[in-house]
Amino acid sequence: MSDAGIPDIQRWSEEVARDPAAPAFLSLARAYRRQGRRDAALRICLRALERQPTHVEGHALLALLYLETGEREKASDEWATVLRLDPGNFDAHRGLGFVYLERGDYDAARRHLEEAARVRPEDPAVRDALALARAGGVGAPAGASGGAAGASAGADAVMPAAGAAETQGGAGAAGHTASREPRSVFEELMADSRFLGALVLDVRGAVTAGTLAMGGQGGDDVLGAVFGEAVEEAARLAGVLGIGAWQGILLHTDAALLNLSPLGGGYTLVVAGTPDAPDDWMLRTADRARALGRAFMGV
Amino acid sequence: MRRGDLTDVIDALREPVRAFVRDARVRVALVVDPSGQLLAQQGLTNGYEVANVASLAAAAHASARALAQLTAAERWNYLHQVGRERQLFLAPFKTPAEELILVAIFDDDSSLGLVLLYFEDFARRVGDLPQFRTVDAGGSAETFEADLEAGLRHIMPPDWL
Amino acid sequence: MSDRLTDAVGRLSRIPGVLGALLVDAEAGLPVVGELPDDSVAPAAAALAASAYRRTGRAVGGANLGRLASFRLEAASGQVLIAGGGGLLVVVIAEPGTPLGLVQFEARQVAEALS
Numbered sequence: 227m228s229d230a231g232i233p234d235i236q237r238w239s240e241e242v243a244r245d246p247a248a249p250a251f252l253s254l255a256r257a258y259r260r261q262g263r264r265d266a267a268l269r270i271c272l273r274a275l276e277r278q279p280t281h282v283e284g285h286a287l288l289a290l291l292y293l294e295t296g297e298r299e300k301a302s303d304e305w306a307t308v309l310r311l312d313p314g315n316f317d318a319h320r321g322l323g324f325v326y327l328e329r330g331d332y333d334a335a336r337r338h339l340e341e342a343a344r345v346r347p348e349d350p351a352v353r354d355a356l357a358l359a360r361a362g363g364v365g366a367p368a369g370a371s372g373g374a375a376g377a378s379a380g381a382d383a384v385m386p387a388a389g390a391a392e393t394q395g396g397a398g399a400a401g402h403t404a405s406r407e408p409r410s411v412f413e414e415l416m417a418d419s420r421f422l423g424a425l426v427l428d429v430r431g432a433v434t435a436g437t438l439a440m441g442g443q444g445g446d447d448v449l450g451a452v453f454g455e456a457v458e459e460a461a462r463l464a465g466v467l468g469i470g471a472w473q474g475i476l477l478h479t480d481a482a483l484l485n486l487s488p489l490g491g492g493y494t495l496v497v498a499g500t501p502d503a504p505d506d507w508m509l510r511t512a513d514r515a516r517a518l519g520r521a522f523m524g525v
Numbered sequence: 526m527r528r529g530d531l532t533d534v535i536d537a538l539r540e541p542v543r544a545f546v547r548d549a550r551v552r553v554a555l556v557v558d559p560s561g562q563l564l565a566q567q568g569l570t571n572g573y574e575v576a577n578v579a580s581l582a583a584a585a586h587a588s589a590r591a592l593a594q595l596t597a598a599e600r601w602n603y604l605h606q607v608g609r610e611r612q613l614f615l616a617p618f619k620t621p622a623e624e625l626i627l628v629a630i631f632d633d634d635s636s637l638g639l640v641l642l643y644f645e646d647f648a649r650r651v652g653d654l655p656q657f658r659t660v661d662a663g664g665s666a667e668t669f670e671a672d673l674e675a676g677l678r679h680i681m682p683p684d685w686l
Numbered sequence: 687m688s689d690r691l692t693d694a695v696g697r698l699s700r701i702p703g704v705l706g707a708l709l710v711d712a713e714a715g716l717p718v719v720g721e722l723p724d725d726s727v728a729p730a731a732a733a734l735a736a737s738a739y740r741r742t743g744r745a746v747g748g749a750n751l752g753r754l755a756s757f758r759l760e761a762a763s764g765q766v767l768i769a770g771g772g773g774l775l776v777v778v779i780a781e782p783g784t785p786l787g788l789v790q791f792e793a794r795q796v797a798e799a800l801s
Contacts, residue, residue, distance in 0.1 A: 272539050276567050455745045459738035460759045463766060466642075466730045467779065470762030477742065481752025501752070505787070550737075633740070638715025638733030 242270060247277035255287055264291055282312045289321055298325055306429070313432065316345040320352055327359055333491035333525050335359040337428070408435040411522045412515055420507060422482060422498040424515045426523060427453060429492045435522055438498050453486055453496050474512070476505060485512045491525035530656065531564075537656045538565035541647055545629075549643035552611070553630035556651075557582045558623060568630070582628045585615055603644075605637055614640050618648035620657035691719045694796040698776070701792065703784030705764070708777040709800075710736050718774065735777045739768045756794065758786065771797030 238254035251274040258267040271288045275281060289304035302325050308318035319342035326335035336359040342352045412424040416439075423438035431454035456475055464472045477484040483499040485508050497512045538556055542565045546554050553568030555575070561583035569575050589601040603616035614629040614637065627647065629640055651657060691709055698707035699721045708720035708728060715736035717728040743754035757768040760782070767778045767789055776793045780786060 269536055269539070272543070276539070276543070453745075456738070456742040456757075459734070459741050463731070463734040463738050463759060464761040464764075466734050467727060467761075467764065467766065469764030469766070469779075469782075472759060472761050474760040476756075476758040476760075477746065478755040478758075479746055479752030480755065481750075484746075484751070505790075636713065636715030636733065636736055636740075638711075638729060639737050641716075642730050642733040 242274075246270070246273040247281075252283055252287065255284075255291075259287070259291065259294075264294060267291055268295075280311055282308055282315065285311070286315065286317050289318070293321065298328075301325065309429070314341070314345060316342050319345070320349070323352070323355060323359070327355055332359045332362045334429075337491060408522075409437045411435045411518055414518070415511060415515060418511070420500045420503040421511060422500060424498065424519070425496045426489060426519050427494045427496065434493065435519065436496075438496075453484075453494065457486060457494060476508065483508050485509070487512055487516065489516060489519050489523065489525060491523065493519070493523055493525060495519050534564055534656045537654045538651065541650045541654075542567050544650075545627075545643055545647040548646070549629065549631070549640045550635040551614075551629040551631040551640060552634075553578075553628075555579060555582065555628040557586075557626045557628065559583060559586055559617075559626065564625070578628055582615055582626050586617055586626050590617075603641075612637070614644075616644060618644075618651070620648075620652040620654075622657040622659055625651065625657075691800075694776075694799070695719055695721050698778055698789070698792055698796065701789055703781045704789060705779045705781060707779070708732060708735070710775040710777055712736055712740065712770065712773055712775045720777075722779070731777065731779070735766065735768050736775055739770060739775055743770070756790065758790070767793055769793040769797040770801075771799070772801030774800045776800075 235254065235257050238250040238257070241248040241250040242254050251270050255267040255270040255274075258264070258270065268288070268291045271284050271291065275284050275288065278284065285304045285307045289301045289308065292298075292301040292304060302322060305318040305321045305325075308315045309322075312318070319338045323335050323338035323342055326332075326338060336356065339352055339356040339359055342349070343356055346352065411426070412421075415421045415424065424436045425433050425438060426435040428434050456477065457472070460472045460475050464470065473487065475484075475486040477486075478501070480501060482501055483503045483505075485495075485497045485499075487495050489495045495512070495516055497508065497515045499508050499511065542554050542556060545551070546567050551568070554566070555563065555569075555578055556565040557563055557579045561580045563575060563579040566575055566579075569578070585604060589604060593599070593601040601617065603614060605615075606613040611630055611632050614631070615626065617624050617626050619625075627644060629644075631640060695707045695709060698704060706720065706722035708722060708731060709718045710716065710732040711718055713736075715733040717732040720728050720732075722728050722731070738759075739754070739757050742757055746752065746754050755770065759766040759768075762782065764782055765780045765784060765786060767776075767780070767786055769776045769790075774797075776796050778789050778793055780789060
């Protein structure tokens, strides 16, 4: 990408002054960022996103700007937003992969970097970082030790290109060690008539393994979003009450007994039973399902 | 209030307002000063609506404050109006520099409790901003219209005004 | 009515392992009556418990998974049980590892009595 000339910047500035969410905001913010005017770039992105909160490239650029000012949490939030809007986004998977690598969360790093590598297998930074994540942080290949900073190295290379990020849909089951069919991971639990199924959800709420034999509307993928809401609110509640990280949620409805629990590596396990199933049966079944889910996912 | 540093103030408020909207799950949030000058807004895309809400908020604040004084109450805390689909929350909060007003509009994705919970955080965060740590000159009734327009010009695109 | 509510909260709070109980206005997300070890957290607990219950209930209902009757959260240093009862929610906070069978039974009784 060539540097923008002054006339371009003037024109973009005028467009953005007339309408902060004008398409030119992205070009202007990128130009300011290249000039080292990060604060100005940040302001332009924030103003545009107020009016266009679903603008994927705006969030991706904001993530980079936060990263460059050392605000890794905010950068991670922005990449997470990008993935909600565009689950296969290369830059967001790559950025989160580097952030997790830096934190020492190798499972989560590997998962994101594998998604990134699926989109751009030739990207050397992703390749090196993936090798590092797979080795559990041991024996870092040269050039892969830059941590999250690697996500912004070669700035323009990281810039999202519209439509460039295309990965498989929800059921990739990246990183699983077993060779069985993802939908049949929990098959051995089906012998119990109270067991209605189980799902493994990834950070985006997409179903990665398992299935539910019950009346959800719109298939299992919709259920992922449903349970994402329960988990999000539970984490907020646990935080404000100071009772530590959430370990499980049990939902009684008149149609089912549902158990949600973290599986590790950013995955969530959902187990469903008949509404008359006792709580302790559910807790035991969820334990067994967790073991099966972890073995399958390799977490 | 007339401000030479209006752009700076508006920029500083952007992130706290964004966080408040996200955490309290409100649809609309505006920050207005007692003279009706709009300092921040998120959620409304129509300049006419923004101008109306800002000036009505300032008027509501003035009358609620007068009523509080009449009844010997030190200050009023908040005003909450429940509509059929949407609810309105209007509350004053103090910063070292001046009093400001938050207006929030929310639906059943949020609740009064949730708004009150994050309003406290929001008010503290704004009070800690360097832009609100020093006392500025007060506004007057004569400057009301000009101030309102100045705020709108900074926050809304010109073709919406 | 308020005596009835206070009695209900007292009954829940006396169950071994229970740290506190709260009745919450489900729509407003505000505490109605409660006994918590630290009263200052009551507004936040009420707001977030109501939000968790409402959003989860709406999502579960929208996905055709039935009507939510209770929401139980287990965390590293505590447990929270939320049961719906008409316009009020019963929120119980307990120590980790406390068997919640009795709590759940009582909370549902209270919720049903209030609805």
